[in-house]
Amino acid sequence: MGKNLKMKAARAGLDMSQKELADAVDVTRQTISAIERGDYNPSIKLCIRICQALHVTLNDLFWEEN
Amino acid sequence: MGKNLKMKAARAGLDMSQKELADAVDVTRQTISAIERGDYNPSIKLCIRICQALHVTLNDLFWEEN
DNA sequence: TCCATATGTATGATATAGTTTGCATTAAGT
DNA sequence: ACTTAATGCAAACTATATCATACATATGGA
Numbered sequence: 437m438g439k440n441l442k443m444k445a446a447r448a449g450l451d452m453s454q455k456e457l458a459d460a461v462d463v464t465r466q467t468i469s470a471i472e473r474g475d476y477n478p479s480i481k482l483c484i485r486i487c488q489a490l491h492v493t494l495n496d497l498f499w500e501e502n
Numbered sequence: 503m504g505k506n507l508k509m510k511a512a513r514a515g516l517d518m519s520q521k522e523l524a525d526a527v528d529v530t531r532q533t534i535s536a537i538e539r540g541d542y543n544p545s546i547k548l549c550i551r552i553c554q555a556l557h558v559t560l561n562d563l564f565w566e567e568n
Numbered sequence: 569t570c571c572a573t574a575t576g577t578a579t580g581a582t583a584t585a586g587t588t589t590g591c592a593t594t595a596a597g598t
Numbered sequence: 599a600c601t602t603a604a605t606g607c608a609a610a611c612t613a614t615a616t617c618a619t620a621c622a623t624a625t626g627g628a
Binding site (some may be wrong): 456477479480481485487489493494495498499500 | 542546550553559560564565566
């Protein structure tokens with residue numbers, strides 16, 4: 437599926453651990469970990485919560501031009 | 503959950519039926535209908551496919567500032 | 569009037585997102 | 599050396615997105 441390095445970078449830019457982000461968006465650490473590893477395909481609502489927590493937009497983290 | 507009128511509008515702007523969009527992104531018509539009605543919470547991958555089919559971006563259809 | 573298209577909605581089945589628990593590794597602090 | 603925080607990963611479970619099929623209404627064209 438392809439790792440989400442943009443998300444990892446945005447999180448790192450805020451000096452936030454996976455656990456902290458997980459708590460902020462109300463999922464488990466495993467879910468954040470799996471998304472960053474590209475191991476699954478989160479729901480749009482979760483993506484939006486993650487973006488809000490990281491102060492970025494959907495396009496910043498999840499969009500790619502073709 | 504809130505209807506997705508932006509999606510409906512983008513689709514209408516391309517004169518595309520729910521069925522045509524569904525075929526283009528390889529889901530059933532019911533899925534497109536349910537998303538437009540706000541009846542559920544699609545995966546990010548499906549959102550991306552929908553955006554590509556409608557020639558818009560994630561932010562255009564699914565992002566909202568707070 | 570009849571037929572086709574577009575849409576809303578419902579239900580039972582299946583796939584998968586997300587949880588819980590747990591174990592292992594690495595890096596930093598004491 | 600020991601502890602703690604951060605991460606990767608796996609198995610079994612639960613919740614829910616999505617499918618397949620179906621029925622209903624509205625509209626427009628022949």
